[in-house]
Amino acid sequence: MEIEQKRRRKLLDEGCEKLNLSRSLPNLNTRYTGHLIVDNEYKILFNFIPKVSCKTWKSVFGELRRTHSNRGKSLLSAYSEEEQQYRLANYRKAVFVREPITRLLSMYLSKFCNFRNLQRIWERMYGRKIVAQYRNGFTPYSPKNNDTGPLSFLNITLSEFIQFLTDREGQINLGYITDHFLPLNIVSSPCAIHYDFIGHYENLTTEAPYMLKFFGANHAVQYPPVHASSAVNRLVNEYKKVPLDLMKRLRKYYRNDYELFGYSFDDTLKSIVETFFSEDDE
Structure with missing residues (x-):
């Protein structure tokens, strides 16, 4: 050690x-x-x-x-x-x-997929912006979806959050919420x-x-x-849904983390791809 x-x-x-x-x-x-x-x-x-x-x-x-x-x-x-x-x-x-991307997935699963008050909070902070920008023709600002009335879950996808995050590289300041996903x-x-x-x-x-x-x-x-972490168990299932271009953007977003701490994005991606194809062969 x-x-x-x-x-x-x-x-x-x-x-x-x-x-x-x-x-x-x-x-x-x-x-x-x-x-x-x-x-x-x-x-x-x-x-x-x-x-x-x-x-x-x-x-x-x-x-x-x-x-x-x-x-x-x-x-x-x-x-x-x-x-x-x-x-x-x-x-x-x-x-x-x-x-890095395993940590990001752990954040996503706990904040956007738990179907409790925590998900409502994160959807109010980030989900509405994501939906308004990336889902054409859909707005979450109807009377039924405001802060004072019932809130339907927006079900933000991992791909949507990755796009939101990488589109704002360098524009999000460190705080006690953003520290969950910043590098x-x-x-x-x-x-x-x-x-x-x-x-x-x-x-x-x-x-x-x-x-x-x-x-x-x-x-x-x-x-x-x-x-055992649930994020590790769901790594393949979640990231296989993310388009390759967004995965490339994610690698760029966390590039300094990979350089400084000895992790390998390529090795992580390889394990996802290999597991994905091995599941298809079964």
Whole structure:
């Protein structure tokens, strides 16, 4: 694991240089530090990324703080600029990342396909814009579909959301909603925040306990059992419906993530295609 961590940090450093990305934060505001959990006892900064076991990591660090009655502020952005600078310079830092289009699918399934209040919220935020722009002759603004009356589900497709997202590349700012689908490198600033540990969601069973041991916190808190992701199981079924031109646009949208974190879009696409054709042969 130590060798793998060195490889990942080296790959990240090379990617930052190749892409000419800044190695320092332009300023300390919520945009850059609002995702960093602080543990002052163990001197840890952990960057949580939505759809990368985010809720579980928040719970783990919350439990860790309770073991030593750490009553300091839990997010780096809540500290003064001087306090933030000190912690960025002196605390060890960690982040977990995930294969980009698998993470996007996980977001799509949980926000646009759960047929509950959450889907209604996301359809109001994004679905109406998508329908108005990409479904010719259909408008979701009828009296039956307004915010005060009954709302019929718009059933936004993955292809529609990909088109919406890639049409607005560089135009969507980081926030506590957009952090669910913006590229990993925008949410985690890996070239500016020099991480000591870079975990991969795909190896969570092994790497989560190792990270806690890496920080010397494994005796105080444990990472809970890892369950299979529904996004992985539905990867082929969902992406085989997406036109190839949109897949190419998606690769471009997440290109920096693939460069920086060692994932391969081509390998992911190949597995989708191979599985698709093997299913047809059965």
